[in-house]
Amino acid sequence: MTDVGVAGAGMTAFESESDAGALELAERAAWRALDDAGDVAPGDVTSVHVGNMAAEAFDExxxxxxxxxxxxGVDGATADRIENTSASxxxxVLRAVDAVRAGRSSVALVVGVETMSAVDTDDATELISRLVHDREYEQGLTLPSFAGLAADRYLETTGADEDALAAVAVKNHRNGAANPYAQFQREITAEEARSSPAVADPLRLYDCCPTSDGAAAIVLRAGGDDDVELAGVAGATGTHAVAERPDPLAIESVSRAGDRAFADTGLEREAVDVACIHDAFTVLELLELEELGFYDGGRAWEATLEGETALDGDLPVNPGGGLKARGHPLGATGVAQLVELTWQLRGDADARQVAGPETGLALNVGGFGNNAICTLLEAR
Structure with a gap:
């Protein structure tokens, strides 16, 4: 199997409202990744893959x-746009890796981008709500309401309380405060998290990620001697209608994607030194860590309260602030996670640097567990 190296990585700052549209943001991120690669010019790129959910709606x-x-100035390359909701x-990245491994592309440029501020909050909320199954949409269910129901059940069945949810928010805001690309560069207290406005009980404002504008990019290439290797990536779908899941807390797409990614690489979970998890809501960070097999079911909240997922913990999670603090421009998030992991594995993450990581994991999720992509990176 062809090795895939991460030759370059770059991103724009994630913001609540950018001064640019999707194309300009994508171009900025792409140039930063190409400049980071150093020896890759636009003419060397043989495939371009854009992750974007809704340029038609957000950017016309x-x-x-x-x-x-x-x-x-990329001429003659193959190019496509991938839409897979928030896992776009x-x-x-999955499409690009397949192209490189199959020999169809020697240098692949991947760019994720979204400009959600181009429409008002009500329109953005309506568009995102269409991710859910039609029957559930007709009943008025949204992603925050699903997350609230999941959080309520998680707290009830595990013995955790709202302090566990607040601990996720506090940790990720602390990490975001050290990330110059993060939308929220401010630490918060547990009391601020617990007393913020209610969104979907028991979730509050600080339990939920924001809407964001931004772009991120990576350059992948066959072989080479790049400092970071994209060791494996795999995806999986799960039940679309949440009501049809035998266990409402089980996110099978996540466990399946994780199992496949680890099988693809031959790595064990114990090898992972740092992880970027799709924390669109604080409860999802806990559930996804359990689905990926890092913690037994119902135990991730204890690990979080004990500091295991902090920057200096046994498994640092979301060192860049996660979706919660870095922000969540839908199509950009999955690429931004790999930018962060690349910087971490190269030792370039500055004040939020994890000590000596060799293996990183990223999890990007579409909808409420409808689709998941798990990626593993290794330092060479």
């Missing part, structure tokens, strides 16, 4: 991948 634009090639970014 189609053909984003072709416009990006034109803006960068990692899905574009």
């Amino acid at each position: 634009r189609t053909g984003l991948e072709n416009a990006l090639c034109g803006a960068l 970014g990692a899905s574009a």
Whole structure:
């Protein structure tokens, strides 16, 4: 199997409202990744893969991948745009890795981008709500309401309380405060988290990620002697209708994608030194860590309260602030996770640097566990 190296990584700051549209943000991130690679010019790129959920709705634009090639001066490459809701970014990475491994591309540029501020909050909420199954949408269910129901059941069945949810928010805001690319660069207290406005009981404002604008990019290439290798990536779907799941807390897409990624690489879970988890809501960080096999069911909250997932813990989680503090421009998130892990594995994460990581894991999830992509990176 062809080795896939991460030649370059870059991103824009994630913001509540950017000064640019999707194309310009994508171009900025792409140039930063190309500049980071150093020895890769636009003419060397043989495939371009854009992860984006809703440029038509948010940016009134189609053909984003072709416009990006034109803006960068990439000529003759294959190009596509991947839409997989909030997992669009990692899905574009999966497509790029497949192309490199199959010999169809020697240098692949992956860009994830979204500009959610282009529409008002009500319109953005409505668009995101269409991720859910039609029957559940007709009943008024949304992603926050699903997360609230899951959080309520998690607390009830595990013995945890709202302090556990607040601990996730506090940790990720602390990490985001050290990340110059994060939307929220401010620490919060547990009391602030617990007393913030209610969103979907027991979840409060600080339990929920924001809407964001931003872009992130990585350059992948076959072989080479890059400092970081993309060791494996795998995806899986889960039940679309949450009501049809035998266990409402089980996110089978996550466990399946994780199992496949570890099988793809031959790595064990104990090898992972740092993880970027899809914490669209604080409870999801806990559930996903359990689904990935890092903690037994119902035990991730204890590990979080004990500091195991902090920067200096046994398994640092979301060192860049996660979706909660770094922000969540839908199509960009999955790529931004890999940018963060690349910086971590190269020792370039500055004040949020994890001590000596050799293996990193990223989990990007579409919808409420409808689709998941798990990626493993290794330092060479």
